[in-house]
Amino acid sequence: MTRAYLAFTETGLALAKRLAVALPGSVARCGRDGVSLAEWASAQFVHSDALIFVGAAGLAVRAIAPHCKSKTTDPAVVVVDECGRFAVPILSGHLGGANDLARAIAAVCGAVPVITTATDAHGIFAVDEWAKHQNCMVLEPERIKLVSGKLLAGQPVYYRADFPVMGTVPAGLFLADTPEKADFALTLCPTGQALHLVPRIGVLGIGCKRGTSAETLEAAFAAFCTRYGFAAQAVTAAASIDLKQNEPGLLAFCQAHGWPVRFYSAAQLRSVPGQFTPSPFVQSVTGVDNVCERAAVLDADGSLFYPKFACSGVTLALACRPFAPDWRWQNA
Missing domain, CATH: 3.30.420.180 (CobE/GbiG C-terminal domain)
Known part of the structure; x- marks a missing residue:
């Protein structure tokens, strides 16, 4: 993951440099050496996998707003207050890895990771985050909410897997007895209306x-x-x-x-x-x-x-x- 840090004050810059030692990435301070917030955000949105703003969340939101397009392509964006108390993922929490990055940042500086995605808040299986961890492409991102919505509502979710999956099946998931019944499928050959997760292998x-x-x-x-x-x-x-x-x-x-x-x-x-x-x-x-x-x-x-x-x-x-x-x- 390529990371880019942007700070707004000397205190924030010191924290950004500290984080970059543990989680390497470029470090810049807004207003120094010709670095502007808008230009930095525009460039890093294209070239980096993750943007870390050390400062106010409002500044970060305004900076990235013109560039947000899709959860499948947007980079991870995390905001850390300059005292290092909170690490808040604000974009691409699952597919982009912002939630994991916020946890990693929190581990470095002692912050509280503020995770707001519903599946994480309830401690239930997140199909899109699982896809990322298993190196899979999500073919129909618009169907993610259908799977998550069923789990959040306490309804059973059925899956199909063309590969053996190790470990304990998460709560709420059940093996589909027919391909047509599957809500999501781990497969190289997508068919039907399931959410298809394709291994990049x-x-x-x-x-x-x-x-x-x-x-x-x-x-x-x-x-x-x-x-x-x-x-x-x-x-x-x-x-x-x-x-x-x-x-x-x-x-x-x-x-x-x-x-x-x-x-x-x-x-x-x-x-x-x-x-x-x-x-x-x-x-x-x-x-x-x-x-x-x-x-x-x-x-x-x-x-x-x-x-x-x-x-x-x-x-x-x-x-x-x-x-x-x-x-x-x-x-x-």
Whole structure:
């Protein structure tokens, strides 16, 4: 998490520096060295994962108000009074991690974390905070309130999980006996009206002809997702053979999705254990019988989830990193 601290007085600046030692981040004082409140907030809202204002909450609220857009994209915002008595998360408490950050700040300076989200106030399961702790993407954030609302009203909430979840199931949650009954689902393949939480564990293995455009790769990826019914948001990285490391289309495709892409030699790909879809043609060109499956499995250090899919001269496969979710939804 990248953090940025802004103080308004010398006392606040001293506290900000103290906090930054334990919870590293940039430190600035409003009005010094050309730092203005509006410009600082505008810049940090884009570039930082968390903004910590050391001063009055009203100043922070006015500074961030023009930039607030969505709970899925807004950074965490925490306000700490300059005496270090209270740490108050005021934006993105769950998905952005502001509640956890407020608790961490409180532990450093002895403050009281003032947590106002309803699920926390009542001590019940928070599905969005759980998703964040399990490294999952929330596909339909507007459905979070439906799950939380049922729990707050004392109603049962039913879930579906395509992965075993360790630990004790939180109070109020029950395993759905049919997919249609689920209020939320932990899955790579979203269907129905549940709140879908998609683990960010996928590595996309890619093979392609020389000169393949980013548009062709995009179309092939869309067809791949449709073929298997899985959420594109599950993918966090891409992998291929080193012969493709200078392919403009491949690099542009990965950059457009924000994926790091790693390249491996034929020898490295041949060394990957397992059964893969062989191609004599690919073997003759690259020196290895399969690129997409082997590259995905090697980079994920996991297992093949969806095998080779061919479309318009592009081959794709999905491997998943090891994933062991548990029922914790707050930092210990």
